[in-house]
Amino acid sequence: MPDRREFLWTAAGSSVMDVHAAEFTPSPGEMVLRETEPPNLETPTAALRLPLTPTAQFYVRNHFPTPAIDRRAWRLHVDGAVDRPMSLSADELRQLPRVSRRLTMECAGNGRVFLVPKVRGVNWANGAVGNAEWTGVPLSAVLDRAGVKPSAVEVVLEGADVGTVNDDPKSPGPIAFARSLPLAKARRPEVLLADSMNGEPLTPDHGAPLRAVVGGWYGMASVKWLNRIVVTDRPFQGFWQTLDYSEFTRPHGVPTMGPITAMRVKAVILATHPAIHGVAWAGESSITKVEISTDGGTTWSAATLLSEAKPFEWVHWEFKWSPAPGRYRLIARATDAEGRTQPEKRDPDRRTYQINHLVPVVHLAPGQ
Ligand SMILES: Nc1nc2c(c(=O)[nH]1)N[C@H]1C(S)=C(S)[C@@H](COP(=O)(O)O)O[C@H]1N2
Numbered sequence: 001m002p003d004r005r006e007f008l009w010t011a012a013g014s015s016v017m018d019v020h021a022a023e024f025t026p027s028p029g030e031m032v033l034r035e036t037e038p039p040n041l042e043t044p045t046a047a048l049r050l051p052l053t054p055t056a057q058f059y060v061r062n063h064f065p066t067p068a069i070d071r072r073a074w075r076l077h078v079d080g081a082v083d084r085p086m087s088l089s090a091d092e093l094r095q096l097p098r099v100s101r102r103l104t105m106e107c108a109g110n111g112r113v114f115l116v117p118k119v120r121g122v123n124w125a126n127g128a129v130g131n132a133e134w135t136g137v138p139l140s141a142v143l144d145r146a147g148v149k150p151s152a153v154e155v156v157l158e159g160a161d162v163g164t165v166n167d168d169p170k171s172p173g174p175i176a177f178a179r180s181l182p183l184a185k186a187r188r189p190e191v192l193l194a195d196s197m198n199g200e201p202l203t204p205d206h207g208a209p210l211r212a213v214v215g216g217w218y219g220m221a222s223v224k225w226l227n228r229i230v231v232t233d234r235p236f237q238g239f240w241q242t243l244d245y246s247e248f249t250r251p252h253g254v255p256t257m258g259p260i261t262a263m264r265v266k267a268v269i270l271a272t273h274p275a276i277h278g279v280a281w282a283g284e285s286s287i288t289k290v291e292i293s294t295d296g297g298t299t300w301s302a303a304t305l306l307s308e309a310k311p312f313e314w315v316h317w318e319f320k321w322s323p324a325p326g327r328y329r330l331i332a333r334a335t336d337a338e339g340r341t342q343p344e345k346r347d348p349d350r351r352t353y354q355i356n357h358l359v360p361v362v363h364l365a366p367g368q
């Protein structure tokens with residue numbers, strides 16, 4: 001009897017292998033549909049093999065329908081604990097110094113389909129992740145213009161999308177999507193207010209006319225359709241970081257709930273033949289090694305990183321092998337520059353998010 005984890009992967013893993021066997025180059029624009037209303041779309045495995053994810057294939061995670069926004073009428077409001085509350089038009093924002101950065105973004109629920117027992121939430125396999133080049137202004141430039149008061153501790157980012165969450169825990173009627181950043185993170189250079197993605201203006205599904213991109217953090221922090229920034233003098237307790245997108249930590253052994261923040265180290269197998277290929281990322285840290293086991297975790301060997309590993313961006317890797325005919329349980333395991341390695345078992349403190357425990361892929365090597 002295979003164990004349940006292996007059975008799951010045989011079922012889910014076969015689709016990974018089918019995609020790979022079918023072709024090497026992804027078909028342009030192809031997406032895996034996870035939910036129709038609102039649109040929740042997953043990047044197909046083949047597209048995850050590209051260094052930069054094409055915008056048309058970058059996963060879409062929406063809690064509410066994509067709002068219709070008239071760019072000419074739209075303004076970004078900045079208020080709260082600032083010296084100069086202000087509102088900026090899209091053209092005014094474009095006058096500020098612009099930067100471009102490649103940043104990897106993973107949905108905190110990516111890989112949820114591999115959880116046993118099953119849990120509620122969008123059933124992502126491996127493709128709620130992508131790497132794009134984002135262009136815009138650093139959030140710090142806008143904060144500096146507004147003048148942050150000494151009492152400030154956090155920066156709340158609010159989107160224009162509004163809706164009612166009807167699943168438990170329910171929202172108190174209609175609410176906007178909003179998340180906060182501690183001031184220190186908000187000022188970091190990897191936190192952008194982006195109006196373009198991969199060299200083109202943002203598309204509606206990815207947050208036009210302006211979105212936050214919080215390098216190194218799970219995707220929920222990268223608020224789309226941004227229309228308000230509120231600087232606060234106390235930690236924000238909004239729905240999307242208390243009742244949702246939260247985790248348990250255990251200071252002094254006492255379970256405490258807090259917002260999900262940085263992406264955890266993770267490697268994903270994208271193809272098993274002719275070589276084992278995949279991608280790995282480590283949030284604010286960088287990947288130092290990816291190891292492969294072809295025997296279900298008994299022995300491990302190093303894979304080769306195919307480019308220089310950096311913070312905030314994924315790196316592709318490869319492991320050459322020539323298996324004798326048979327059935328193999330392949331596992332990839334990544335370690336980051338802080339020495340953190342992917343856990344073998346799922347940690348329940350992470351609830352239904354941050355899914356980076358080891359999941360085997362079954363490979364069948366045919367006889368001659
Ligand atoms: N306003 C708004 N911002 C949002 C969301 C949302 O539903 N509304 N979803 C968040 C989540 S959970 C993720 S993973 C990312 C996904 O960004 P993408 O759709 O461009 O891939 O956007 C984040 N920003």
Ligand SMILES: [Mo]
Pocket residue numbers: 061106107108109219220
């Ligand atoms: Mo997400």
